[in-house]
């Protein structure tokens with residue numbers, strides 16, 4: 001019997017925590033009651049990218065995209081959409097500007113402007129079904145390299161594609177593989193770095209949750225190219241769903257003869273094991289990661305020797321990021337020329353970003369290199385909520401930097417982003433509006449790196465602490481102008497003398513905010529004011545007495561009893577008692593409490 005509909009429901013971690021499982025059960029129940037359960041195929045996929053709208057699903061053949069699904073919506077979907085062919089309007093995405101509903105997934109600007117290579121299957125296939133991966137040309141690239149290409153030809157193709165490592169530094173992948181192939185040693189290893197420690201980042205997790213076979217296939221091709229027999233995926237324990245799906249995918253691949261001895265009947269043998277990390281940010285650094293896989297404490301060591309020559313158990317080891325591996329099968333299948341036709345002169349292909357912060361559409365996107373920040377923020381992300389003003393974008397994670405509005409037209413490629421003092425990083429992109437204090441943003445990232453410093457070298461361990469103390473002083477209104485010079489001096493010493501990228505990159509958020517938002521630092525120091533009205537020590541709330549309507553709502557809701565009724569019936573805030581929680585400011589129905 002031909003199927004009435006195919007339903008793809010997102011079963012990514014965000015949609016699951018938003019209630020995907022109970023919605024799916026309700027949907028199945030309604031389908032059974034309507035006696036059409038057998039006519040509808042439900043597929044649980046990985047993340048669509050629109051996590052903020054979850055749980056989400058698409059109904060094919062039309063491609064109708066429904067959002068924020070609750071169990072009670074299942075009945076309308078079955079009775080209206082599936083039985084009567086009427087779209088359930090209230091569950092569609094609404095375009096606020098145009099005041100129209102966007103029924104199909106292809107109409108959403110969020111998807112229209114993306115180019116998906118690493119995410120090609122994420123949100124389209126059931127990650128627990130290897131057949132679905134195979135149906136979308138999965139493992140064809142492996143077949144091609146094992147039967148038609150020499151390892152050297154594979155390396156040449158990857159070199160020609162211009163692919164650069166997506167884990168942060170952007171080192172050319174083909175060159176790394178060539179070094180790995182040429183390195184002396186009869187035992188060699190492959191590692192997939194799935195540590196993903198940047199705050200708010202979930203690119204690698206989504207790939208592993210939504211399309212684990214693309215990473216396995218990429219690793220198989222890499223292993224063939226360099227001559228490795230064993231590979232490891234290093235993944236943090238905080239990613240249980242990704243671990244579960246990857247474990248399942250590895251078993252499936254083994255049962256299909258795609259992992260293990262004599263793969264696809266050739267004399268190539270390779271196996272992959274998972275290693276679970278405890279979630280220290282520094283363990284994403286390749287030498288610390290290798291130490292952790294070896295069972296030692298995860299601490300970086302000086303390079304050289306680089307892992308390609310002396311890595312795991314001192315053997316040649318090629319380590320690449322999840323997204324890097326996921327790109328490989330497509331490069332082999334479609335060719336280096338196709339891949340390098342996307343992007344800019346020195347940054348080829350696409351990049352996956354996790355969009356977060358003050359942006360209408362938060363979520364996961366994949367865009368061609370060279371796209372501008374403006375296109376990402378406005379065309380894909382839908383701009384800033386409530387029409388507020390864009391202030392900056394923090395790109396590159398804790399070692400990245402803040403790029404201000406005047407550089408919104410900068411193309412997103414390795415060189416352009418670095419020239420502004422930030423880094424491409426692994427794909428964290430946090431948008432900020434006028435309510436974000438840039439001194440506070442710098443403090444947030446520095447306190448993250450200071451917490452995560454492994455403590456091996458003094459500039460990183462102690463220097464970041466001193467910088468943090470200064471930032472703390474400034475946000476409390478106790479800063480002095482000479483503190484800015486001291487911040488810059490310390491930042492330069494830490495950058496130049498730290499052993500690993502954690503210390504070397506830690507001062508970047510401070511340096512970029514000092515460069516682009518120095519006025520804000522000066523306002524905190526000289527005027528004792530936080531222009532964004534965000535630093536608690538520098539703000540205060542006050543009732544505009546002549547406008548107060550004496551409703552007493554603020555008085556009743558202040559959690560510390562800091563508001564009292566004055567002789568004329570208006571309300572007044574006792575500044576000594578006020579903890580600046582801001583509840584009165586938010587709750588006053590007449591908006592007559594000012595924040596300064």
Ligand SMILES: Cc1cc2nc3c(=O)[nH]c(=O)nc-3n(C[C@H](O)[C@H](O)[C@H](O)COP(=O)(O)O)c2cc1C
Pocket residue numbers: 164165166167168169170171193194195196197198281282283284285286287319320321322324426500501502
């Ligand atoms: C502190 C620190 C944390 C890192 N964390 C990660 C990470 O979570 N994932 C990752 O792929 N690379 C991370 N890297 C980069 C790795 O050291 C390494 O360069 C990368 O895995 C190489 O893969 P690629 O060439 O495919 O990017 C980190 C580097 C540093 C200094």
Ligand code: SF4
Pocket residue numbers: 282299300452453454455456457458460461498499500501502503504
């Ligand atoms: S720079 Fe920091 S994190 Fe890196 S080795 Fe030194 S102390 Fe450890």
Ligand code: SF4
Pocket residue numbers: 543547548549550551552553554555571587588589590591592593
């Ligand atoms: S909530 Fe506003 S209007 Fe009401 S008493 Fe407080 S300040 Fe006055």
Ligand code: FES
Pocket residue numbers: 010011012013014015016046047048049050051052054055056
């Ligand atoms: S987890 Fe469902 S859209 Fe991202």
